[in-house]
Amino acid sequence: MTDVAAPVIAFRGVGVTYRKGPVWNRTEVPAVGAVDLEIAAGETLGLVGESGSGKTTLGRVALGLIRPSRGEFLIEGRPFDPAIRREGALSVVLQHPEWALNPRLRCGVSVAEPLTIRGDLDRQARRQRVASMLERVGLDPGFAERYPGDLSGGQRQRMAIARALITEPRFIVFDEAVSALDVSVQAQILNLIRELQAEHRFAAIFISHDLAATRYISHRIAVMLKGDIVEVAPARTFYDMPAHDYSRALYATIR
């Protein structure tokens, strides 16, 4: 179901190396070796691996928060530059609901923030856009006036998703977006992401140590081990017998 149009997102030989230790004996720590990946519009690529596998680092490269030491990261064929952010082409949903929204701002203001930064809509249009987006993520538009402190974890994460979608981005990074939620609420958010992707056709990376959730939400899954991708395959194969033995061992834990 993923069309074969130009990939929205492309990693071309992307590698990241951290420098560590005091000035006189710098040591190089390769966080990401060399990654080649492409993600088409409307497609979610799952990125799984244990802590230290480099999956979060790769996510940060995709958000422009880290510059790759090697290779290139392209959005719609263009190398990353800050202007892309202001257009609202890119957004992120992160792990901890209690810090997803600025506790001192009303939720409506936080959700509208990407629009305010892009600055092409007036206040009334922004307010209207927020109201419809809240409804779309299953929240009463009246919640726009509330402070994050008054919402449950699941509701705050829905707000974060509303904010991520408000500028119709081309690409969203979900970094452990459901890991801190309870099982019953997790399913709500996973289904919501699926529906919204079908409707908005954004490309997405779903980073998580939760193999079951990743398998459910992703079209394809990349398994990372110590900075390298050991296997990329459609999610379906992870329901029975993935090829690489590390993937097999990993998925055996949720058999």
Add this chain to the structure above:
Amino acid sequence: MIALASARLGRFFRRDSLGLLGAVLLLVLLILGIFGDLLPLGDPNAIGAGPRLGAPSLAFPLGTDDLGRSYLPRVVEGIGVTFLLSAIAVIITAVIGTLLGMAAGYLHGATDHLIARIADILFAFPALLFGLLAAAVIGPGSIAAIVVISTATIPLFIRVVRSVTLSVAEREFVVAAVVSGASTWRVMLVHLLPNILGAAIIQLTYALSVSMIIESALSFLGLGVQPPAASLGSLLRLGSVYLTIAPWLVLAPGLVLAAAIMSINLLGDAIRDALDPLRGRSLK
């Protein structure tokens, strides 16, 4: 946003009597300090209004000074001067300290190191000795006092704000703002500043109490407020000449000064417990 904090504070004061004591004491002193001259306390400058070095009496509740002036209105005026000077110094500290602290905490790299070194250098000067140097350079007076107070309180302010900024900057909503293209200024003013105000306010109250101590110490050494103006510290200085024969000239301003600093310390503790409650646990 302020409503959120004040509601919590209101609820808190009902439970914490110490905080309430501090707040009431501070309010009384502020009213005296600001509206003192409107109150019927006598004319602070009327020389010979009473006997020289007269003991406290009904006519002169705090006695009279070496020129026979009623001491009560002079002390009340002293409260005003002390608070005003300390407040000016602390506001300067708060503004500079918050901006530099936020910049250091959020921008990392060279900015962080530069600001940290500036803080270290200012921190290395013991307040009173720096006061002597400042008095030598710009001459004793209110300006010198303000410079000394700010120099003594800014480093700690920068360190506190920097450490809070470091933790707030890692929060998800800041990362999200950056990803959606927010400029550095916007991140600092819209996202960081409101979330570090709590820690800044707590540090402000402690800076205010330290500032009143330094101001009165400088004035006591004759380096702070210069005559005819008189802060509590200067009154202490003038009074100490007659310490053994007219002790009220020293004890009155001394006690009032202690009460003022105490009220701020109690208020600071209460605010800190309201905004950042440290409920330990029993070891039983």
Add this chain to the structure above:
Amino acid sequence: MRLIYFLAPRLLIAAITMFGVALLVFLSLRLIPGGYADIVLGPFATGAARDLLIQRYGLDEPIFVQFGKWLWALLQGDFGNSMVTNKPVIDEFLRRAPVTGELAILTLLLALAIGLPLGVWSGLAEGGAGGKGRLGRLVGALGASVPDFVIGSAFIFIFSKWSLGLKVGGFVPLDQGLWDNLKTMILPTVSLSVFAIALFLRTTRDAVLRVMTDGHILAAVARGQRPRDIVRHHVLRNAAIPVVTVTATYFGFLLGGAVIAEVLFSIPGVGYYIFSSLEERDYAVVQAGVLLAAFVFVSLNMVADFAYALIDPRIGAARSGT
């Protein structure tokens, strides 16, 4: 190995800080009203004599050259000569240092002896039920509110009216009998230590409270360890770092010469000397005094940094990667 990783940069930072302090002090003296030159040469030097003197003191050289020479002299312990006695300033400071040192050590010991136990008790009490902890907070707030010169004045008044065996003022050096010396040091020490006790009490109380919320304390309680052992083994050490910081900072302040206590009780210490020099416009002494105090302060902070690394093994440990 870990300590060297941690301390080497600290040493560099301390050097940079001291350089900054020296630069600030050097420049500030250049801003003295009436021009530094007039002060050094004295207001009466005129015409040719003045030019000759300017030549000799090198005041016409570019400012950074003067600074270079001044700094170089400083590094060799030459803090310049007093403008009044024209003798090296450093000798006078070394002569008076033991007096200020004694006052500082006495005050610090008294403050630690009372402030720390009270702070630990107040932190533990606040942790448990009941308002006992609030007493600690009240004492802390009270102590921190009464400046030392107010207490000092009160002592002078009381002890001069009814001299209860303690002499006010008139310092007796240590070598002329311990008890006589102590008799003159008790009052300044106590008036200084009231604030110090409050400072240590509040710092320790907050540190203990913060440690009590740590997970490993709950784990120790869950293992049924005796409260006494939990405090001894776990609480004290984890609460030590903020206490070490405040000890080093406050001791640095005291070693800079508690100006007011020395002036009030006429203790011939470093602080008194700098203050009286200011009145005689002997700026060389003021300059040297501030530099020495700052130098002591920075080195004490270095000692504190070293103590952190000993107390908390995480400090200075190489940070792990991603």
Add this chain to the structure above:
Amino acid sequence: MTAAVDIRDFVVAYETGGGAVFALDGIDLAIGAGETLGIVGESGSGKSTLGMAIGRLLAPNARIDAGDILVAGCSVTTSDDETVRRLRRERLGFVFQNPMSALDPTMRIGRQVALAMEGTPDTAAVERLLVRAGLDEPGRVARSFPHELSGGMAQRVVIALAIARNPQILIADEPTASLDASIRDRILDLLFAMRAETGASLVILSHDLRMIVHRCERVIVMYGGRIVEMGESQAVFGSPAHPYTRALIRAAAGNEAPGEQLDPIPGVPPVLRAPSADCAFAPRCAHAAERCRRERPAERAVGGSRVACHFAEEIMAASGTAREVAE
């Protein structure tokens, strides 16, 4: 034989800024000696409060409103501090979620383990205990500080600390939640091996129903501060009798077949402001009827399990067709 832990009608509330919040709303439970019991519940279900209450380790703002807990016949709520302390030392062992925060960062591991053991053990005894906990370089581990260990190794040390005095009851609160998947199984193997070796009862608190059912003999499902279903693991998982248990199984990712849609539980977890007079799950329950919103369901025996639901029989019948557990 007397139960290792006997909990009767236990109610706990927390004093918060915004009034009282009830964490436990009447718990009745007996934990048998040597039993492996899993307590499943989401955040706010009260499972951690229950686990901590067994050792009277509740937060300062907790208030025990009713009921009692007897550990080896001794009341945890009314006994004096010294008795409870000895109880914790000799009978109870706790394993916490985050191993790094359960160890003193400023003290070497060997010393911390020695402090937890009986009397003053020598290094050989300490290293023996570390080996028992599955650490293959006991000497190096004993000399290192907590921050120098990996998550898995640190949790092994925490387990060693918990079994140092051969407790009768081991309580593990989300023991593997903060660990990587591959280490998780090995840590659980260790926990169950320690239980078998010492004959202690093991209580595991977790949000992971599959893991609990897979490993524990008996399972308890908690919701809104109450036990909603309790019974033999396979029975409860195979044919759940409470709507919440059934919905939990259907909502959890990992049970579904490829391409099958997950069935989320609508609404948000409850916050109890007072003991509930109705069924706390009613607002989110597909089978809720008028009776559920009026009458608090009593806990009763239904087909080998104990369930707190008025319509347990119908649910069990309907769920009989629930997916078989892929063994």
